[in-house]
Amino acid sequence: MQEKKSELKSAKQERVVLDIMSKLSETHPSFYYLSTIEIAVEIEKYIQASGQLSAEQSKLLAGLDRHGIQMMLSLHSN
Numbered sequence: 507m508q509e510k511k512s513e514l515k516s517a518k519q520e521r522v523v524l525d526i527m528s529k530l531s532e533t534h535p536s537f538y539y540l541s542t543i544e545i546a547v548e549i550e551k552y553i554q555a556s557g558q559l560s561a562e563q564s565k566l567l568a569g570l571d572r573h574g575i576q577m578m579l580s581l582h583s584n
Contacts, residue, residue: 519570520578522563526552527579546575 526549531537537545550572552558559567 515566516578518566522559522567523549523570523575523578542576542579543572545579546572549575 527537527545530545530548530552534548537548540548550570553564553567553570
């Protein structure tokens with residue numbers, strides 16, 4: 507049961523991170539060409555900026571650092 511909750515949380519986190527990535531790519535013309543770590547840093551900055559996310563999204567992504575984001579992005583690309 508705990509494993510299912512963890513998988514669900516990870517899937518929700520991934521959806522929010524990919525949504526953020528989409529928003530950032532609209533305003534950052536060369537975003538597509540950045541390295542995974544550079545993208546993770548930009549996403550981390552976006553998450554930390556106040557008012558960018560809903561309360562639910564903020565709670566969901568709390569504790570997710572650039573390394574976690576980078577891992578999520580690299581797993582998503584496969």
